[in-house]
Amino acid sequence: MSLDISELKTIETDITVIGAGGAGLRAAIESSAQGLKTVVLSKSLLGKAHTVMAEGGMAAAMGNVDKRDNWKVHFRDTMRGGKFLNLWRMAELHAKQAPARVKELEEWGAVFDRTKEGLISQRNFGGHRYPRLAHVGDRTGLELIRTLQDHGVHQGIDFLMECTALRLLKDGERVAGVLAYYRETGRFVLIRSRAVILATGGAGKAWRVTSNSWEYTGDGTYLAYEAGAELMDLEFTQFHPTGMVWPLSVRGILVTEGVRGDGGILLNKDGKRFMFDYVPERFAAETADTVDEATRWLNGDKNARRPPELLTRDVVARSIRAEIKAGRGSPHGGAFLDIASRRPADFIKRRLPGMYHQFKELAEVDITKEPMEVGPTLHYFMGGVRVDADTQMTRVPGLFACGECGAGMHGANRLGGNSLSDLIVFGTLAGKGAADYARSLGASPRADDEQIKVAIRGATEILNRESGENPYLLHEKLQDVMEEGVGIVRAEDELKQGIRGIEELGERAKNMKAAGTSQYNPGWHEALSMRSLLVTAEAVARSALMRQESRGAHTRLDYEGERDEWVKYNIVCRKSPDGHMECEKVLRPPAAPYLEEIANSKIEDLESGKVGAAAPND
Amino acid sequence: MSTTRKFKIWRGDAQGGDFKEFDVDVDPGMVVLDVLHRVQARQANDLAIRWNCKAGKCGSCSMEINGRPRLSCMTRMNVFGPDETITVQPLKAFPVIKDLVTDVSWNYRQNKRIRPLKPKPRDADGEHRMYQEDVDRVQEFRKCIECYLCQDTCHVLRDRGGQDRFVGPRFMIRLASLEMHPLDADDRIPEIRKEFGSGMCNITRCCTEVCPEHINITDNAIIPLKERVVDRYFDPIVYLGQKLFGISKRR
Numbered sequence: 001m002s003l004d005i006s007e008l009k010t011i012e013t014d015i016t017v018i019g020a021g022g023a024g025l026r027a028a029i030e031s032s033a034q035g036l037k038t039v040v041l042s043k044s045l046l047g048k049a050h051t052v053m054a055e056g057g058m059a060a061a062m063g064n065v066d067k068r069d070n071w072k073v074h075f076r077d078t079m080r081g082g083k084f085l086n087l088w089r090m091a092e093l094h095a096k097q098a099p100a101r102v103k104e105l106e107e108w109g110a111v112f113d114r115t116k117e118g119l120i121s122q123r124n125f126g127g128h129r130y131p132r133l134a135h136v137g138d139r140t141g142l143e144l145i146r147t148l149q150d151h152g153v154h155q156g157i158d159f160l161m162e163c164t165a166l167r168l169l170k171d172g173e174r175v176a177g178v179l180a181y182y183r184e185t186g187r188f189v190l191i192r193s194r195a196v197i198l199a200t201g202g203a204g205k206a207w208r209v210t211s212n213s214w215e216y217t218g219d220g221t222y223l224a225y226e227a228g229a230e231l232m233d234l235e236f237t238q239f240h241p242t243g244m245v246w247p248l249s250v251r252g253i254l255v256t257e258g259v260r261g262d263g264g265i266l267l268n269k270d271g272k273r274f275m276f277d278y279v280p281e282r283f284a285a286e287t288a289d290t291v292d293e294a295t296r297w298l299n300g301d302k303n304a305r306r307p308p309e310l311l312t313r314d315v316v317a318r319s320i321r322a323e324i325k326a327g328r329g330s331p332h333g334g335a336f337l338d339i340a341s342r343r344p345a346d347f348i349k350r351r352l353p354g355m356y357h358q359f360k361e362l363a364e365v366d367i368t369k370e371p372m373e374v375g376p377t378l379h380y381f382m383g384g385v386r387v388d389a390d391t392q393m394t395r396v397p398g399l400f401a402c403g404e405c406g407a408g409m410h411g412a413n414r415l416g417g418n419s420l421s422d423l424i425v426f427g428t429l430a431g432k433g434a435a436d437y438a439r440s441l442g443a444s445p446r447a448d449d450e451q452i453k454v455a456i457r458g459a460t461e462i463l464n465r466e467s468g469e470n471p472y473l474l475h476e477k478l479q480d481v482m483e484e485g486v487g488i489v490r491a492e493d494e495l496k497q498g499i500r501g502i503e504e505l506g507e508r509a510k511n512m513k514a515a516g517t518s519q520y521n522p523g524w525h526e527a528l529s530m531r532s533l534l535v536t537a538e539a540v541a542r543s544a545l546m547r548q549e550s551r552g553a554h555t556r557l558d559y560e561g562e563r564d565e566w567v568k569y570n571i572v573c574r575k576s577p578d579g580h581m582e583c584e585k586v587l588r589p590p591a592a593p594y595l596e597e598i599a600n601s602k603i604e605d606l607e608s609g610k611v612g613a614a615a616p617n618d
Numbered sequence: 619m620s621t622t623r624k625f626k627i628w629r630g631d632a633q634g635g636d637f638k639e640f641d642v643d644v645d646p647g648m649v650v651l652d653v654l655h656r657v658q659a660r661q662a663n664d665l666a667i668r669w670n671c672k673a674g675k676c677g678s679c680s681m682e683i684n685g686r687p688r689l690s691c692m693t694r695m696n697v698f699g700p701d702e703t704i705t706v707q708p709l710k711a712f713p714v715i716k717d718l719v720t721d722v723s724w725n726y727r728q729n730k731r732i733r734p735l736k737p738k739p740r741d742a743d744g745e746h747r748m749y750q751e752d753v754d755r756v757q758e759f760r761k762c763i764e765c766y767l768c769q770d771t772c773h774v775l776r777d778r779g780g781q782d783r784f785v786g787p788r789f790m791i792r793l794a795s796l797e798m799h800p801l802d803a804d805d806r807i808p809e810i811r812k813e814f815g816s817g818m819c820n821i822t823r824c825c826t827e828v829c830p831e832h833i834n835i836t837d838n839a840i841i842p843l844k845e846r847v848v849d850r851y852f853d854p855i856v857y858l859g860q861k862l863f864g865i866s867k868r869r
Contacts, residue, residue, distance in 0.1 A: 045668070046726065047764055048676045106746050109735035111753050111760055111799070118747035136757065142675065143760060153730050161726075184715055213670045247647020253673045358673060361692055362649070472659035516664030519631070520716040523663030 003456060005449040008190045013039045013158070014438045015431075016178050016193040018165045018220065021049035022141070022423030023403025023430070024199030025148035026101075030431025031197075032155045036438055039158045039191060041180055043200075043215050046161055047149045050201050050213050051423065054141025055256035055354060057123055057133030058420035060098035064119040065131040066302075071095040072598050072612045073129055078418060079599040080282065081127040081312045082382075082411025083552040084567055085233070088591040088599075089389035090409040094418070094425050096618065101424040102134050108151040110143050112136055124261040127312040127415040129286070129603065138256045138354040144420055163189065164525065165219060167455035168196060168227040168399065169447030175227065175398035176445035179455040183525065186518025188456055194438040194445065197392075197430050198224060198401040202381035203536040205529075207487075208479040210378040211243055211254040217529040218536030220405035224385040225535055225581075229394035231573045232407040233383030234536070235543035235554045238414055239488045241316035243377025245334035250362045252377040255337065255355060257416040259372075260309040262351050263298050264339035266320065267371065268328040274335075275308035278319035283311055286603065298342070314413045314553045317376040321488055324375065334375035340368055376488055380419065382410040382553065383543070386572060391433030392426055398437055398445070402430035407570075412552025460518075462527045468513030471527035478505055478533060486541045491557040495545040502538045509534060535581075542583045543571040620645045623695070625653060627665070628707040631716045637705065638662075644695055650704065651679050651690040654718075666717035674830060677765030681718050682707045687767040687828050711770040711778065722766055728785045731813070732792060736804040748800045759795035759839060761831045762788065768825035768835060774818050784815035787825035787835045794839035797846070811847045816840070 015031040017024045020042035032038040042049070061074040075095035079086055102120065106112065112134050113121040122131040136143040153159070162183040169177040169192075177192040200220030204212025221231055242255040260266075268274050279287050287308050288294040294307035309316065320335045330336050339348055345368035349356050352367070359365040359372060385394055385401035389408065392400045401407075403423045410418060462468075478501075485498020509531065514524035549563035550556050569585040576582040591599075594615040601611040623644045626637040640657050651669055658665045667690075669679035674692040681690055684698070684705050698704055712720035740746055768787035774780035785793075793814060797806045810816050823836045833839075 044670055044676075044678065045722070048670045048678050050671070052676045052763070053671050053673065103744075103746075106801075107735075107737050109737075109796075109799070111748075111756050111795075113757075114748055114750040114753060118749050119745055136760070139675070139761065142763065146760065150729070151734060153726075154734050161723075184721070213672065213676070215670065248645065249648045249652045250673075354675070361674065362694070363647075470659075470663065472663065476659075514663060520666040520719055521664045522658060522666060 003453050005190070005452050008188055008452070010190045010192065011039060011158075012192050013037045014194050015039070015197065015434050016041065016191050016195070017197045017199055018178065018223070019043070019049070019199035019201065019403070019405070020046055020159070021051040021199060021201060021403065022144050022148060022420060023427040024049075024197070025145070025152050026424045026427030027197045027199055027402055027431035027434070028157050029148065029152050029155055030428045031435045032157050034432065034435035036435050039160065039193070041163045041165055041178070042159060042161050043164050043219070044162060046159055047145055049145060050215055051141045051145045051420070053211065053213065053254060054144070054420050055138040055254065056125055056258040056261065057135030057140045057417050058098070058102060058144065058424070059125070059128060059132045059415065059417035060102040060134055060421055061095060061132060062099045062102065062120065062122065062134070064115055065122040068607060069130040069132060071617070072606060072615065074098070074132065075595070076599050076601065076606060077128050078415060079411070081413055081415040083413060083562065084411065084599065085551065085570070086411030087389050087408035087589065088595045089589070090426075092595055093389060093429070094409055094422060097425045097428075098421040101421065101428060105144065105147050105424070108147050110147040112143070123258060124310065125416045126257055126260065126310045126316065128417065133261075133417040135258070137350075138258050138352050140420060144423070160189070164528065165223060166459055166528065167451070168223050169451050170227060170396075171445035171447055173397055174445045175396055176447040179452055181459065183520050186521065190452060192444065192446065194441050195398045195400065195434040197434050198385060198399070198405050199403045199427065199430070201404045202384070203533060204378045206478055206533050206537040206540070207378040207482045209243065209252040209483070211240060211252055212378070218532040219529070220401060221384055221536045221539065222532035224394060224396070224399065224401060225539070225573070225575055227396050227399060228575065229396045229399055230386040231384065231539050232386035232570050233411075233543070234381070234539040234573060235547050235571060236382035236412050236552055237378060237540060238313055238380040238382060238553045239317045239376040240379035241313055241320050241376055242337055242374035244363065245330070245373050245375045246332040246363060253358070253362070254377065254379065255372060255374050256352070257313070259337060259339050259352060259355060262339065263342040264309065264337050265307070265342065266309055266316070267336040267338055268323045269330055270328060274323055274328075275311065275316065275319060278315060278322070279308050279311065280315055287311065312413055313416065317488060318555060320374070321376060330373045332373050334373040336371040337374045338371035340370060380404065380414055382412065382414055383407045390429065391436070392430035393433055393437065400430045400434045402426040412554060459528060462512050462514050463518055463524055465511070465513045468511040469508050471512045471514060471523060471530055474505055474509055474512065474530055475526060475533070478502070478530075478537060481505065482537055486537070486544060489555045489557050490544050492545065495541055498541045499538065499545065502534060502541060506534050506538070538581055539573045539583075542573060542581060546571050546583055546585070623653070624703040625657065626703055626705040627654070627657065627718070629665070629717050630714065632714055635714075648695045649691055650683055650693040650695065650706065653695065654690060654706070666715070666719045668719045675763060677763030680709055680765045680767050680770065682709060682770070687770045689765055689767070689830050692830055709766065709770040711772070711776045712766075724781060725764070725766055725769060725788065728789050729792065731785075732789065732796070733804060733806075735796060735799060735802050737801045738803045746801055752800045755838060756795050756799050758833055759791040761833055762791055763831060764788065765830060767828045767830065771824045771828050773820065773822060773824070780818060784818035787819075787840065789814065790816065790819070790843060791833060791835055791839040794843055797843065807846055807850050810843055811851065816843050816847050819844070
């Protein structure tokens with residue numbers, strides 16, 4: 001087959017953003033505002049990205065509801081939630097810049113829920129000391145994406161919808177563009193670009209029980225890995241404590257943490273409020289130890305401590321699992337989440353309309369009258385592509401990553417609400433970082449034809465093969481392997497078996513066959529996604545095997561508890577010259593002394609100004 | 619316990635196509651989208667379906683199921699009779715790309731025609747103040763997930779004859795969300811009338827009926843916009859026509 005690259009549809013641009021969720025759109029708005037020609041590739045239609053699924057809100061220490069809040073408390077909460085493995089600098093930038101980014105959304109048309117004084121309202125969430133999440137009922141993600149979309153379409157950005165990236169192109173060490181294809185026609189498109197920003201989200205689709213949509217197949221981690229960038233912290237996969245468990249076809253769909261933020265409690269089948277039994281030592285001083293105190297907190301007593309249902313997600317998910325394991329689960333293998341007995345029906349319908357609707361229509365449960373059944377669901381990747389904290393650039397010059405597909409901000413566990421704020425803070429920084437880089441380049445880099453041909457052949461052979469593996473069934477097999485070997489609790493033998501399973505599937509995937517033509521062919525797309533899923537799943541399993549401790553979302557049965565030695569390291573995976581995945585412990589960059597002091601301070605000392613008063617505020 | 623159900627699924631492309639029958643095993647609790655995925659994985663790998671969240675939040679999986687525009691992810695199998703054949707076809711208002719997927723780009727072009735929010739200046743302390751009771755209605759419109767079921771069912775758009783004169787219910791509520799936005803300093807009434815065709819709507823309320831987000835499109839958005847237009851360009855005939863017969867006249 002002879003291929004003439006000059007006949008390919010070709011686009012020349014400064015910046016290419018892969019992904020059109022919150023991070024990608026925000027990055028594109030930034031690079032475009034800096035005067036650079038920007039193209040956005042969106043795997044789906046614009047406005048449909050997984051960001052729409054975010055419910056609870058975006059965390060920003062604006063202090064609209066409790067004036068005691070500020071960036072230092074937010075930073076401290078984030079580090080504690082991340083079990084001190086977060087990149088210090090990223091957690092700092094995030095806590096400092098989130099308020100300005102949220103207010104800017106208002107300028108672009110976002111309509112958040114309001115306080116009585118007419119300001120942006122903020123709600124309580126797990127791990128956040130104060131009410132901190134700007135929100136719109138329980139559909140905050142939709143508000144974010146629609147706001148960025150409606151603003152973005154007027155900024156001269158070129159949006160390629162239903163267009164999937166297949167391979168990053170390089171000129172020597174530098175990034176030089178992307179080869180992609182349009183689903184609608186099946187045609188390839190060559191995008192020559194001075195810089196590329198990855199904003200592709202996570203890879204929850206490697207598991208069966210997940211809150212993630214079909215798009216979450218680890219495309220960014222795969223593209224970056226193949227292009228020579230490093231992956232980091234992949235062992236930290238967050239299982240959200242509350243996914244739907246029944247009926248089976250909706251298993252995994254998210255039930256917002258806002259239910260607990262607004263007073264919902266967790267009960268086992270005996271009606272016992274079990275979270276009081278699972279409070280970790282680190283949080284004991286700041287968590288209520290009686291039902292009475294938790295109730296006072298709910299009623300607004302500022303001296304009462306927070307209820308244990310609002311502990312961090314890793315803790316709550318493990319506790320639910322422990323109850324189920326001990327035979328105290330709900331009928332369909334979950335726990336009961338009850339808000340009906342805690343709040344009046346009209347409050348629930350106003351604050352949690354999406355949840356009301358979702359349970360009513362999908363499970364025939366009225367949450368204003370009955371408890372929900374919930375259980376852990378794979379929700380979020382703390383790990384991803386390793387980047388510089390300030391510019392979001394990877395080790396490949398010109399390649400950037402932000403949002404969920406980037407790594408470092410959340411450490412070993414992400415706090416609820418810190419994701420949407422992550423998207424807009426680091427999306428902006430990536431857009432700026434890429435713009436600065438693109439401006440500083442001399443002549444545009446240029447990928448040679450051979451790379452492009454290899455990428456095209458790699459995609460078309462799946463269609464051209466006479467027969468081969470069914471990509472849908474391989475994907476189901478991968479989900480089995482991950483559920484069994486790389487689940488919420490892990491151990492050496494299972495992880496090794498998981499890695500063998502992934503390798504075997506990797507071999508079989510070389511022989512995938514998609515029937516039909518290239519036009520809007522989901523079987524072909526599924527086969528292409530399998531490549532991303534397999535690399536990302538392998539990095540998760542290998543990193544999980546290497547980290548011999550339990551920290552945050554990574555729980556090892558054979559290595560219980562946090563080990564002091566391990567907080568010094570991130571695990572990094574990269575493609576070795578011979579094509580294998582190599583993983584390595586690397587020392588973390590040191591913290592600025594003022595950050596270390598704030599993160600380790602007693603809350604009273606931080607709030608009285610005894611600690612952190614001299615920290616720079618910008 | 620699974621049962622076998624009969625599905626008729628439209629397959630084809632812009633050149634044409636027809637219904638193909640499939641027998642599928644259906645488990646309790648399934649929605650139509652689950653069944654289509656099962657067909658796709660087991661019987662027709664290249665069956666084109668557009669979907670994302672599978673939780674009624676993204677508005678991607680719109681199609682016509684037994685003649686009614688619906689989200690397939692929110693249509694439970696138990697709404698149909700036990701022996702009922704389920705017929706699934708693409709949205710009629712937009713050109714077919716392949717199978718159940720249509721080209722909805724016309725909607726994106728309409729959205730781009732609408733000028734963005736023109737915010738009033740901030741207060742002296744750098745804040746925008748808006749009160750909950752003033753944003754309730756705007757928030758109702760902003761619940762829209764852009765599934766375009768309302769566009770599909772709109773009489774003006776459905777046969778595609780009116781697509782050059784009316785932006786449709788989806789964008790009437792977007793215009794309403796800006797027009798009623800407490801911070802918007804723009805005057806949108808002239809273009810709502812002239813460019814976007816508010817007069818074309820005959821208030822049959824079909825759009826409201828199919829909205830999966832239960833947005834009261836007609837009563838809360840379109841009628842108030844029509845009234846604002848009438849207030850500005852008072853014309854007793856248009857006014858009476860609208861009030862009495864739901865007829866409108868373009869000027």
